[in-house]
Amino acid sequence: MAADDQPEHPVYKLAALDQEFILGDSMRGARFMMEYAKAEEFLRRERVRTTLVAFGSARIREDGNPWQARTYAAARTFGRIASERGGALCEDGQWRDNVIATGGGPGIMEAANRGARDAGAVTIGFNIQLPHEQAPNPYITSQLSFQFHYFAMRKMHLAMRARALVIFPGGFGTMDELFELLTLSQTGKGHHMPVVLYDRDFWTRIINFEALADAGVISPDDLKLFEFADDPEEAWESLLRLGLEVPPKP
Template sequence: MAEKEKKHDKIKHAFKDKNWSEIKSEDSWAIFKVIAEFVEGFDKLAKIGPCVSIFGSARTKPDHPYYKMAEDIASKLVEHGYGVITGGGPGIMEAGNRGANKLGGKSVGLNIKLPFEQFDNIYIDPDKLINFDYFFVRKVMFVRYSQGFIVMPGGMGTLDELFEALTLIQTEKIGKFPIVLVGKAYWAGLIDWLRKVVFEKENNVSEKDFDLISIVDTAEDAVAVIEDFYSKYLLSPNF
């Protein structure tokens, strides 16, 4: 009984400044803020044309090889007629916007307000920077307006974005867009676990799901996956 009372006191303490009715009321008003973020995102991104999202760590420094590779990938994408969408922050995101900006391509930033790490970088087109409070709204913008996904090494946020895209493609909620993992050594452990445990041992995915992913080691190969995909499927009547 004493343990239950302690637990009850902890719950009461957690909500001491607000009662349940106030929390529910705040949730109701939050709907309008969510709608506003969707409207701004749709309005700004609806006319950007073909773009590729580049995901990756905010902690990657400008002198890191992955930063330079992301910048190179973005520049090459622009050369092939694509714009670049990133999460708008530092690290790999900055590298992607920098590479696109360097060649005068479309450079989009979907920034998220966080208590650490995240701030919008200077290489985003001013009219293509959007700031979000809600991760789920931001992810909708990524998948709705991207024709492909380049995934550089990153942490929890990068993994979240990767599996969001994979899940939506797997369940046919969006089109079958190419997903490119850059850095074979970095991603090898994850893919090995997915194949040996998730697929072979537990049968929680299908073998064909692995066809959704390409793994490369160079900027040239990353862009080639995107280009090969569209040269093969873009004119197909079933695409």
């Protein structure tokens, strides 16, 4: 290769401007770090100190069957209640607490983000790249609507600021997040996190938690890591009873 051709060769590009290099296998660790750093920077910029995470199915619709419509409405109401009472509303320059955070998609995630918007609060969406079902819902605060490639980093951001968790009915993804965060509490690897499962009939029909304890694969005390609730007010009261910290009103 002639010396004059060197500036045209991909090797000569600045590493930070070389997209092919950045997206290559050797830079996977760097991309992982960048996904952490970008979300962290914008969360701090918006003064988000703690979050209250709401999980649930992307397939539950406001215009679905009566059970779906009730569940959607409950998630929306809960998002409003938590935002009004939890510390997400604050004066300029103050840190925000218990900001509603979701996986960013439709269904229950949309409903919870929508409820926060009803209260006039900022609200977070941690979206993930998926071939279907996942697009940011319109109720997420624009500067807090994130997109992740790596599930692990998305989960880390969902967990690291969370001070409570409300799990509405959902499928594999919802259960994945539920059991991961319960495991963090069970093992002491994470901070104390009140957990409420919304819709007792759904959850006790889908998962026999008592059978796990009876089989000896979890401790009976592990059943105290969460409570059930059947309306939004009950869910909020359960979180407070389980130790959710709410900043005093100014």
